[in-house]
Amino acid sequence: MIAVSEALSLISSSTVNTTTRELPLQNAHGLILCKDVHAAIDMPPFRQSAMDGYALRSDATATTYTVIGEVKAGDAHQYPLAPGQAVRIFTGARVPDQADTVIMQEKVIRTENTITIDGAVATNKNIRPQGEQIKKGEVAVPKGTTITPATIGFIAGLGIDTVAVYTPPKVTIITTGSELVPIGNPLPEGKIYESNSLQLQAALAQLNCQEINIQTVADTYDHTKQIIQQAITDSDVVLISGGISVGDYDFVKRALEALDTQQIFYKIKQKPGKPLYYGINGGTPIFALPGNPASSLTCFYIYAVPLIRRMMGHATPELQHTSKKITSDFVKKGDRAQFLKATATNHEVTPLLGQSSAMLHTFAIANALIYIPADQNNTQKGTKVITITLPQYT
Numbered sequence: 001m002i003a004v005s006e007a008l009s010l011i012s013s014s015t016v017n018t019t020t021r022e023l024p025l026q027n028a029h030g031l032i033l034c035k036d037v038h039a040a041i042d043m044p045p046f047r048q049s050a051m052d053g054y055a056l057r058s059d060a061t062a063t064t065y066t067v068i069g070e071v072k073a074g075d076a077h078q079y080p081l082a083p084g085q086a087v088r089i090f091t092g093a094r095v096p097d098q099a100d101t102v103i104m105q106e107k108v109i110r111t112e113n114t115i116t117i118d119g120a121v122a123t124n125k126n127i128r129p130q131g132e133q134i135k136k137g138e139v140a141v142p143k144g145t146t147i148t149p150a151t152i153g154f155i156a157g158l159g160i161d162t163v164a165v166y167t168p169p170k171v172t173i174i175t176t177g178s179e180l181v182p183i184g185n186p187l188p189e190g191k192i193y194e195s196n197s198l199q200l201q202a203a204l205a206q207l208n209c210q211e212i213n214i215q216t217v218a219d220t221y222d223h224t225k226q227i228i229q230q231a232i233t234d235s236d237v238v239l240i241s242g243g244i245s246v247g248d249y250d251f252v253k254r255a256l257e258a259l260d261t262q263q264i265f266y267k268i269k270q271k272p273g274k275p276l277y278y279g280i281n282g283g284t285p286i287f288a289l290p291g292n293p294a295s296s297l298t299c300f301y302i303y304a305v306p307l308i309r310r311m312m313g314h315a316t317p318e319l320q321h322t323s324k325k326i327t328s329d330f331v332k333k334g335d336r337a338q339f340l341k342a343t344a345t346n347h348e349v350t351p352l353l354g355q356s357s358a359m360l361h362t363f364a365i366a367n368a369l370i371y372i373p374a375d376q377n378n379t380q381k382g383t384k385v386i387t388i389t390l391p392q393y394t
């Protein structure tokens, strides 16, 4: 059995394969750029008015200007301006080349074709210079950036319609257990509904992994081995649920060994999720997650997420850790580290009742996990604890 920290460092030091691809911009949300995006044009592409008002060619001696035309957003018409002349202009419109300032409409008095300005004209106002944000050919967004809605907006504004990103891994989820029945069916005596594949699939979707293959096997050695072998060939990551403990009908470890999988670790000094297995076979990382639903998901978040996010190009792949005040005492028994389902606010975190490995009813309303180190048996209300924020849809 190894410590949590040792397991995490074995995962972060194991080699991962990354693949990349070119995607339509609108399909790249949440993914990471694997190449710099260079500006295809200046942004803005021309001198742009930042206001509704008048663009004028200033004349130190003039207080009135002659309005010789109008430029709306989108117009291409050029007005050569002489000193003392102006055009009516609107936000986003191209400022005539000779104009050296834009005056807000609120600051002028208009009478027919002239405007009168109160006070001196300040030049270089309310004009967004061409290329102010970025110039053609410059790096607009550097590689390694996570593509957010704003990234998409900025890149689209540059007229670019595809981006090069790290490809999310193809994942096979294998559920093991002769007791499992797919939802939507009657539940025979002694059976339970299969839920791990569904929660893992949703958790993978939170990471933007969409290519997911789900396989189910009963507790038989031959079938377990055959499906694992196929999954190793077909996918970039294999997640196995259940069958990794030491029961007579737990065949996953034996099957992995028979397939010459390199075991990186098996069993962690933690609760829940002691029997977690991590290995590599032909370059494919394999997590054998405990079958208990809460253990399975906890192990996924703590151990599989950092690996998968690293495969997707994340520089800081672990879920976010913060230090928050715990709102109640917590007594931990034994010498294993513990991950507690919890609800966190900005400053505080509350451990929930029902922390057993099999219990999902509290996980179902949790938004965080509290990490209690192995040697910390008494945690007092008000002390700071490490809080791991679960990925949210907010």
Ligand code: AMP
Pocket (backbone or CB within 6 Å): 175, 176, 177, 179, 180, 192, 193, 194, 195, 196, 197, 241, 242, 243, 244, 245, 247, 290, 291, 292, 293
């Ligand atoms: P195992 O790790 O296979 O010994 O399973 C531990 C516990 O988790 C048992 O009570 C199983 O019935 C339950 N379990 C295993 N796999 C699943 C699953 N896919 N969905 C829901 N419960 C499961």
Ligand code: MG
Pocket (backbone or CB within 6 Å): 176, 177, 178, 219, 242, 243, 249, 291
């Ligand atoms: Mg089982």
